[in-house]
Amino acid sequence: MRVKIAAGNWKMNGTASALAELDALRDMLPAQPPQVIICPPAPLLHRARELSGPILIGAQDCHAAPSGAHTGDVSADMVADSGATHVILGHSERRADHGETDADVNAKVRAAWSAGLAAILCLGESEADRNAGKTLEVIGAQLAGSLPDGATAENTVIAYEPIWAIGTGNVPTQVQIVEVHDFLRTALEDRFGPEVGGGIPLLYGGSVKADNAAAIFEAENVDGALVGGASLKAADFAPIVAALAAS
Numbered sequence: 375m376r377v378k379i380a381a382g383n384w385k386m387n388g389t390a391s392a393l394a395e396l397d398a399l400r401d402m403l404p405a406q407p408p409q410v411i412i413c414p415p416a417p418l419l420h421r422a423r424e425l426s427g428p429i430l431i432g433a434q435d436c437h438a439a440p441s442g443a444h445t446g447d448v449s450a451d452m453v454a455d456s457g458a459t460h461v462i463l464g465h466s467e468r469r470a471d472h473g474e475t476d477a478d479v480n481a482k483v484r485a486a487w488s489a490g491l492a493a494i495l496c497l498g499e500s501e502a503d504r505n506a507g508k509t510l511e512v513i514g515a516q517l518a519g520s521l522p523d524g525a526t527a528e529n530t531v532i533a534y535e536p537i538w539a540i541g542t543g544n545v546p547t548q549v550q551i552v553e554v555h556d557f558l559r560t561a562l563e564d565r566f567g568p569e570v571g572g573g574i575p576l577l578y579g580g581s582v583k584a585d586n587a588a589a590i591f592e593a594e595n596v597d598g599a600l601v602g603g604a605s606l607k608a609a610d611f612a613p614i615v616a617a618l619a620a621s
């Protein structure tokens with residue numbers, strides 16, 4: 375049985391005072407919680423880990439190199455040293471803001487694995503891709519290019535995040551979510567074999583809220599969610615965690 379994961383991506387939001395939300399979330403977890411991962415901005419990683427208890431901590435990016443002259447960047451070893459266990463890689467906002475290619479993301483995933491981190495690898499089509507009927511082609515190419523050989527259920531989580539659904543309130547239909555997640559499952563099984571490919575968790579991301587989470591979690595190949603805006607407040611995120619626990 376695959377692990378269920380509720381991951382929160384705080385993006386570039388929150389200073390130290392925001393950690394009160396992490397504290398509050400810990401007290402709001404259901405009795406049998408899924409795996410919960412909060413990914414705060416890098417300066418908060420250490421302090422987040424100190425008070426997160428059973429909640430795992432993830433970073434939002436890492437550099438592909440282990441160290442060196444890369445002003446402003448953070449290595450995978452530094453992320454692991456903070457106590458984090460996961461790192462989001464290939465998010466569409468980084469692909470857009472920083473020009474990250476599939477090859478760049480692939481190198482970052484390998485760096486994350488070398489540091490003992492699990493990668494939360496993000497894939498997603500633009501609205502233009504979808505309107506042109508290219509969704510599966512784009513997702514397939516991103517998966518092939520961004521995910522190195524050596525993926526396992528322990529070191530990799532895949533998050534499908536259609537760019538047009540992020541922060542917009544425009545959630546895909548259940549049919550659209552199922553189509554992409556089933557496609558990803560088949561691609562993973564074809565490449566890594568049924569055991570490994572069948573065990574890698576697949577998350578949906580894009581405007582997940584308390585009122586739509588339960589329906590999204592009904593899909594067989596949706597193993598959880600990567601949540602942006604609704605992860606910032608414990609009162610908004612806790613019902614999503616509860617819906618996943620009940621799914």
Ligand SMILES: O=C[C@H](O)COP(=O)(O)O
Nearest residue numbers: 383540541580581602603
């Ligand atoms: O990483 C999270 C996603 O970009 C989703 O963000 P959102 O829940 O604010 O739409």
